[in-house]
Amino acid sequence: MKEDPGYYDYWPYANRPKITWPGGARMAFWVAPNIEFYELDPPANAQRKAWPTASPYVPGYSIRDYGNRVGHMRQMQLLEKYGIRGSISLSAALCDHHPEIIERCRERDWEFFTHGIYNTRYTYGLSEAQERAMILDSMETIERATGTLPAGYLAPALSHSEVTIDLFAELGGLYTCDLFHDDQPTPLNVRSGKPFVSVPYSLEMNDTIAYVVNKVRPRDYGRMLKDCFDRLYAEGAESGTVMCIPTHNYQVSCPHRLRAFEEALEYITGHSDVWVTTGREIATHYLQHHHAQAQAHIAQTETIA
């Protein structure tokens, strides 16, 4: 085990080269609905239990199924209303289980990035070859179902190995959502040396973290989103920022929670200097226009230190 994952160097927020977004926007804003499949009876993982009791754990399984049966259409219609194309963090097995959801997202030109095969299959305990095979399976499954190879990765249930991001970069990925160290995209050091970027995804704005871990009230969640936006929008006048809202259809799409989310979306998209975009577009723009300059600046910062 290592003291530091080694994927990025310390790089202070102040005095970085300016990031510019298309159209002169201050902020790149994206919404990342996690569309997940949790298995009723997954194989045991020695390091993490999928459910608190032996299968069937009806309370946990059934509310997640609610997300797909009921919640998905609610969120999709809401995002459509505010001109937002979702960037889906996808359990690839959902292409097999629920192709209807995939089809509707395709019709709307949403992005799909990979979130592993199932959210009940963890990276823990996999050999490097197994992890590579799992990630490749997820990428190929999504490519078959959608026609496009996914560019981004969020490891299933945020379970990682030391080489997760290296492997994804080697398999052709462009960006990861697994790191929470910054409000701007940052270059990552991957062992292949390929240009690869971390796109801010946010644990704090994640509805499941807010509702399940931090037990936030729905109206307060809406307020948190607006507060987060206000600050990043203001700072974006100096250098472009990124705001992401990661969601789950079994949380944010419940009838008592959707209103607060809608109010935040209405507020955010009501501002003129917001680039409403997707994870892939942010990564691609950054790689084309800012990545090399950022790498040089980071190297310089390291030299001064």
Added chain:
Amino acid sequence: MSASDPLAYPLRRYGMDHDRYEWSMLSDRPAIHWPGGKKLALWVNVGLQFFPLNPQGQPVKVPGNMTMPYPDLRHFSLRDYGNRVGIFRLLKAFDRYAVTPSFAMNTRLAQRYPALLQAILERGDEILCHSWSMDTAHAEGLDPAAETALVRRAVNGLRELTGRDIRGWISPGKLESAHTPEAIKAEGIEYFCDWVNDDLPYTFRTANGPLWAMPLSTELEDRFVLMDNLHPAHSWAEQVMDACDLLLAEAEQQGGRMLALNLHPWVIGQPHRIRYLEQALEYIMSRPGVWSASPAEILHCVQSPPAP
């Protein structure tokens, strides 16, 4: 399942990874019509529960049980407060706002408190079986033969005590073993409320014939919001009213919806909280298009829809 090949996915296929029900998105189903052209069915269910002072916690402990060293008088008596005092505040609120509730009773409670049972029976509202007590968890580790006997004791016991045909079931904590649906179907249960995966009833397979699943939201119930999420009562009322608004709006577009509100008298029946239940009920019942009904009435409408 054993710790076999972590990359083997034997149930990666179209639909669900089990055979209990069909995969279907709510918005793709034919529109439901409630009687009188109503849009939103309000189903208010009250848990009438007995938490023994000496829980065995087998095979698992149901949430809400005793937590302190024996005898845990604080939690025992606070639960009892709901059955002695809180419930009567709830009944007044239901009558004031013309709400038709259902009551899910532990059979042991109906047996222990005949006066409470009588008060419920006199109202004529529907009664569901909520297993024997809050200490009879239905979960893996419970032997199928023992579970069959437990369900029989609970359902038949409640039928005898009430003189009614009990058709609905809620497992304590909505926990189930792999055998629970078979066990309750075998005892003549028609619908159960443990699976929270939908906003409308749907059919559920068992080896003993089909059941109806009547989803009873956990995320919106008083105990979950107030005791697990630790939100204040005024926020709970706001959440209930927001849910009502959203489901009514969705019903306008897509057909009838159901707002399932599960209550616990030991939680929402407290003097500092009851006004927020009243506020929520007053709001919901004042919306045009709301139909307060029992679960059996709602289910009947889904089974034999009235002409639109």
